[in-house]
Amino acid sequence: MHTDIIKADWRKSRFCNGASACVEFARLADGNVALRDSKQEDGPVLVFTPGEWAAFTAGVRDGEFDLSALAVNA
Template sequence: MADGNVALRDSKEQDGPVLVFTPAEWAAFTAGVREGEFDLTALAAGA
């Protein structure tokens, strides 16, 4: 997006809702992915 925001939607639902994230939100999410924050195997092992 021109304002730097990141817009996401389900490509199978072309008329569906769009989620819009600020650059800071997107950076925090991608950092969490890189750090394994959303690794379900690791999360299940720690439960």
């Protein structure tokens, strides 16, 4: 695992409310953003470039990943 990820300051969403099943993210020294499952701290980590992270978060805000909307449009 890359040193930046090992030393990363992992944060949970403010919507997590202390639940154990959360997504955590960390801003890395090289400008990238890492994402992981809080239940698996030693598990896989996704790393996004700043552009990829901006596109992903914009899609979340726009409802692009809303599963209920996908079911209606299917």
